[in-house]
Amino acid sequence: MNNADGDGTPADDRSGGDAAADDGPTAVLLDVLPNGRPDDDRPQSSKSPVAYGLGVGSFALYELMLADDADVSVGARVDLDGPSVGRYREVSFDDLTRNAAAEIEYAAEAIVEADEERFVDFYNEAGPITLRLHQLNLLPGIGKKLRNDLLDERKRGPFESFADVEERISGLHRPREVILERIVEEIREDDLKYRTFVGREE
Numbered sequence: 001m002n003n004a005d006g007d008g009t010p011a012d013d014r015s016g017g018d019a020a021a022d023d024g025p026t027a028v029l030l031d032v033l034p035n036g037r038p039d040d041d042r043p044q045s046s047k048s049p050v051a052y053g054l055g056v057g058s059f060a061l062y063e064l065m066l067a068d069d070a071d072v073s074v075g076a077r078v079d080l081d082g083p084s085v086g087r088y089r090e091v092s093f094d095d096l097t098r099n100a101a102a103e104i105e106y107a108a109e110a111i112v113e114a115d116e117e118r119f120v121d122f123y124n125e126a127g128p129i130t131l132r133l134h135q136l137n138l139l140p141g142i143g144k145k146l147r148n149d150l151l152d153e154r155k156r157g158p159f160e161s162f163a164d165v166e167e168r169i170s171g172l173h174r175p176r177e178v179i180l181e182r183i184v185e186e187i188r189e190d191d192l193k194y195r196t197f198v199g200r201e202e
Contacts (some may be wrong), residue, residue, distance in 0.1 A: 024081040027053030027088075028107040028180060029060055029074050030100035048086065052100035053078065059187055059198040061096065064088045075110070087133040093188050108183050112176060116161060119179050122196070123150060123165050124158045129194060136197055140181045146172055 029051050036047030049066040056077065066072065070084035080088050093101065112119050126135035138145045149169050159165045165175040172178070179197075186198035 024079055025058075026056045026077050026079050027072060028056060028065070028110055029053050029064075029072055029076050029078060030061075030103040030107055031097045032066075032072060032074060033097070051078075052091070052096050053080075053088075054111070054187070056111050059108070059111075061091050061093060061185060061187065062088045063091045063095065074099075075106070080096060092190060105180070105184055106185055108180055108187070112183070114179055116176075119176070120161055120165065121180065123175065124154050126196075133194075135194075135196055138182060138194055139178045140185075142172070161166050 011050055033050045035044065035049070036042075037050050038048050047200060049068065051064045051072065053062045053064055054060075055062060062080065064078070064080070065086040065088065067086055069085055072078055072084055078084050109117045121140055123136075126152060128134050129138075136142050136150055137144075142150075146169065149171070150165075153159075153168050159168070162176040166173060169175075183197045186195050
C-alpha cells in the first residue's frame with residue numbers, strides 16, 4: 001500500500017494509484033479536530049484541521065489533514081483521495097486521540113454491517129495457516145470442534161449471512177460479534193503474530 005508519509009512533499013499528497021483500484025480508499029472518521037492537533041505549537045493560522053479515520057478496506061488507521069472547508073463529522077465516511085482530504089498518513093493505535101480510540105468499535109461495526117457479505121465470506125473461505133493452525137481458530141471462542149463444524153457445514157453450501165451461520169452451527173451464537181472482536185484486537189495490538197483482517201485491502 002502506498003501511503004503518504006506526511007512530510008509535505010508533493011509525492012506525499014494522497015496515496016498513489018495502488019491503494020485501491022476502483023473507487024479509491026475510504027475511511028470512517030473516528031475523531032475530528034477542527035483546530036488541528038493540540039500538540040502542534042504552531043500559530044493557529046498555520047494549522048490545518050485534522051481527523052483520524054479507520055480504513056474501510058484495510059482497517060488501517062489514518063491521520064488526515066483536512067481541507068479548511070471540509071464539512072465532516074465523526075462516523076462519516078470520507079474518500080481519502082477526495083476534496084475534503086489534503087493528505088493522509090497511516091498511524092498506529094498509540095497515535096490516536098482518546099476519542100478516536102474510543103470510536104474504533106463503533107466504526108468497525110459500521111463497516112461490517114454495511115458489507116455483511118464480505119465478512120460472511122470469511123467463514124466460507126478461511127483456510128489453514130499452518131498444519132496445526134487454521135484462520136478460523138484466530139476468532140475468539142472458536143476451538144477445534146467449532147472449526148470442524150464450520151468446515152463440514154460449508155461443504156454442504158456456502159453461508160449466506162451471519163444469521164445463516166448462527167442457524168447452521170450449533171454453539172456459534174454471535175458470528176458477527178466474533179469477527180468484530182477479532183478485527184478490534186488486530187487494530188489495537190501491534191504485535192499479533194497473525195492478522196486476518198487488518199492490512200488487507202479489499
